[in-house]
Amino acid sequence: MTYRIHVRVMPRAGLLDPQGQAVEHALNALGFEEAGTVRVGRAIELDLEAGSRDEAEARVRLMCDKLLANPVTEDYLVNVEED
């Protein structure tokens, strides 16, 4: 079975995210004064062959721990879709 995986990697809450702050300031400057607390992360998509949804998720979590996210500074969310 092929699964389509979406991974969302975000800077860990509580750590300074200067990129998010800069985007927030730019939004405010454009007139979107209602925008607050912007954070900028990364989205990763991949296709994965696996025997089951659980197996797919376990493999992707391993990929996140080893490469896709930095365990010191980032958190991640995994979403598995059947293709």
Next chain:
Amino acid sequence: MPRVAVVRFPGSNCDFDTLSAASRYGAEAYFVWHRDTDLRQADIVILPGGFSYGDYLRSGAIARFSPVMQAVQRHAEAGGPLLGICNGFQILCEAQLLPGALMRNAALSFVSKPVDVTVEQTDTAFTCDYEPGARLRLPVAHGEGRYVASPDTLRMLEAEGRVVLRYVAATERSPFQPNPNGSANHIAGVCNAAGNVVGIMPHPERAADRVLGLTGGTGFFTSPVSAFEMRSASGVSAQ
């Protein structure tokens, strides 16, 4: 004469400066390509600055998986001196040879200027030629140099004396602000527990020749040579 391997990744750009500085101060220095699996009997290994793999994903994240890194890891585990400069420091953190991580500078801008640092730990393979507390003026050039670690890790680093370099204003009239990137505890460099693995954001290879205007970085190249010669004189093998 000790052998210094300077590891080149696609995107390394301080490789020639580093090779030149190491050669100038009593080492036989040569390049090792990231696809090599053999460090060719290196006594000392240096990962130079640059933008390995275009900083894709995160600085240092891809370089960590280069074939050569297994040999670098073995060299470090055997107690061999290993220095990461700038991107090299980022790679050592990603490879978990050093604790913590280097994040986007707090002020967002790429910082390229001289800074003042103090040598906080001289009991390492790369700082033993400095006086404790020595103040150095070294160039930095990075966009992601903000050192971050968990509160427990920071406490451990401080308690064990593993902060090697710290940003300071050299004098009250120093033209340079301390801490160009927002690093935790003003940290500019750290080492592992044994002191053989050192990572620093400033560039000593750009401050190791009078013609460059700064010479404060020289000790990072003479220290491992001094240590090597002392080991050789006492008849102990290099590793």
